[in-house]
Amino acid sequence: MATQPFHLLAKPTGAQCNLDCAYCFFLSKELLYPDSRFRMDDATLERYLRQLIEAHAGLPEVVVAWQGGEPTLMGLDFFRRSVEIAARHLEPGQRVLHTLQTNATLIDAEWAAFLADAGFLVGVSIDGPADVHDAFRVTRGGRGTHAQVMAGLAHLRAAGVEWNALTTIHSANADRGREVYAYLRDACGAAHIQFIPIIERVAEASADGAVPWSSWRDRPLYEQRGEAVTARSVSGAGYGRFLIEVFEEWVRRDVGRVYVQMFDVALANWVGVPPGLCIHSPTCGRALALEHTGDLYSCDHFVEPAHLVGNIAERTLAEMVASPVQVRFGEDKRDTLPAYCRGCDVRFACHGGCPKDRFIRTPDGEEGLNWLCAGYKAFFHHIDPVMREMAGLLAEDRAPAEVMARHAAADARRGRNEPCPCGSGLKWKRCHGAPPRAPAAPPPAPPGA
Ligand code: SF4
Numbered sequence: 523m524a525t526q527p528f529h530l531l532a533k534p535t536g537a538q539c540n541l542d543c544a545y546c547f548f549l550s551k552e553l554l555y556p557d558s559r560f561r562m563d564d565a566t567l568e569r570y571l572r573q574l575i576e577a578h579a580g581l582p583e584v585v586v587a588w589q590g591g592e593p594t595l596m597g598l599d600f601f602r603r604s605v606e607i608a609a610r611h612l613e614p615g616q617r618v619l620h621t622l623q624t625n626a627t628l629i630d631a632e633w634a635a636f637l638a639d640a641g642f643l644v645g646v647s648i649d650g651p652a653d654v655h656d657a658f659r660v661t662r663g664g665r666g667t668h669a670q671v672m673a674g675l676a677h678l679r680a681a682g683v684e685w686n687a688l689t690t691i692h693s694a695n696a697d698r699g700r701e702v703y704a705y706l707r708d709a710c711g712a713a714h715i716q717f718i719p720i721i722e723r724v725a726e727a728s729a730d731g732a733v734p735w736s737s738w739r740d741r742p743l744y745e746q747r748g749e750a751v752t753a754r755s756v757s758g759a760g761y762g763r764f765l766i767e768v769f770e771e772w773v774r775r776d777v778g779r780v781y782v783q784m785f786d787v788a789l790a791n792w793v794g795v796p797p798g799l800c801i802h803s804p805t806c807g808r809a810l811a812l813e814h815t816g817d818l819y820s821c822d823h824f825v826e827p828a829h830l831v832g833n834i835a836e837r838t839l840a841e842m843v844a845s846p847v848q849v850r851f852g853e854d855k856r857d858t859l860p861a862y863c864r865g866c867d868v869r870f871a872c873h874g875g876c877p878k879d880r881f882i883r884t885p886d887g888e889e890g891l892n893w894l895c896a897g898y899k900a901f902f903h904h905i906d907p908v909m910r911e912m913a914g915l916l917a918e919d920r921a922p923a924e925v926m927a928r929h930a931a932a933d934a935r936r937g938r939n940e941p942c943p944c945g946s947g948l949k950w951k952r953c954h955g956a957p958p959r960a961p962a963a964p965p966p967a968p969p970g971a
């Protein structure tokens with residue numbers, strides 16, 4: 523009987539996708555399976571779901587999470603079968619949560635109705651307003667996809683599907699944090715938002731970070747190696763600024779109304795409960811990736827030969843998740859922290875970030891510092907007073923949203939020409955004291971909705 527759940531992202535089409543997002547290094551993972559059709563077969567589907575549910579015996583919930591590539595390329599019938607197979611294997615009293623991460627460009631009314639009926643939680647990749655989104659999220663012909671995503675999202679919303687926004691932070695939106703956030707909240711209607719920093723490692727880039735290709739389809743297999751990054755990547759300082767800008771908007775208007783994963787995770791660490799996100803936990807190793815062939819890798823970010831744990835046709839998921847090699851993978855997150863992190867005053871909130879991003883040196887020259895360190899430090903220091911206040915409210919059984927009243931009172935006393943408390947250096951009236959930029963019109967209703 524399992525005592526602890528684990529999370530697994532399954533890729534039924536492998537790395538295959540109908541789009542060609544410029545920063546998507548996962549496209550290159552097609553090279554791992556040169557002769558494949560990139561479609562999970564029914565025997566693998568059945569084996570996977572049976573093993574996943576067996577590994578969660580005795581636990582109240584099993585999460586079946588589909589990701590890609592683009593999983594909707596499998597077609598609806600695959601997911602209908604998946605729901606039916608999972609239901610057949612559940613223990614009495616056990617429930618299943620189906621999730622799907624998608625670029626939403628293939629979502630129509632039929633998809634949306636199915637996802638609503640089956641209770642899917644859908645993650646939609648959207649990077650902000652059209653000009654930001656279309657900078658990198660493009661078709662194979664290089665055309666922007668924003669309009670298609672908004673049409674897919676309109677279907678999801680019309681059908682009442684629960685969804686969250688997955689928004690990558692990169693060179694085209696890092697300095698537009700408040701605007702991107704307001705767009706997701708107001709124009710897209712997002713109530714749950716995850717920000718994902720883009721950090722594309724390369725062996726070398728030119729001085730301006732430019733690389734001589736536009737798609738990872740044209741490149742050798744992407745592996746977590748190299749100490750340079752592409753020009754699309756976000757800097758540590760840029761990521762910190764982005765998060766602070768968003769936080770200062772959220773803490774004034776949206777606490778308890780809009781859920782930003784990074785803020786929930788931070789509050790959990792300030793309160794002292796497990797944060798539910800591997801990146802800011804002491805150890806990891808319980809968020810694995812399953813390829814369409816049944817190959818299991820240690821993590822979605824380490825789908826590469828050195829981190830292949832095994833295949834579900836040969837060993838069970840439960841056995842592989844508990845295997846010494848996987849446990850070591852997870853404990854290395856803590857055990858390889860440089861001294862600089864071990865002595866850091868926000869280590870309790872940061873935990874050194876994800877090992878995939880630890881490729882710079884500490885100020886005293888030790889290897890293994892996270893590329894985002896400057897941003898993490900700035901962000902965690904900036905939010906410390908509010909997090910303490912929220913943790914105090916929770917300890918008294920009061921709602922963290924009460925912090926908004928204190929901010930409103932302080933803002934009312936602030937002069938229009940005083941500096942903005944976000945630290946931008948701008949006057950209050952020109953920064954968070956001004957209304958957020960008006961978002962674009964809401965998405966049109968889908969035809970026939
Ligand atoms: S903020 Fe920087 S030094 Fe501190 S734990 Fe995170 S990565 Fe390490």
Ligand code: SF4
Pocket residue numbers: 800801806807808809821822823855875876877878
């Ligand atoms: S390597 Fe990074 S993304 Fe993967 S499980 Fe560990 S912390 Fe999470």
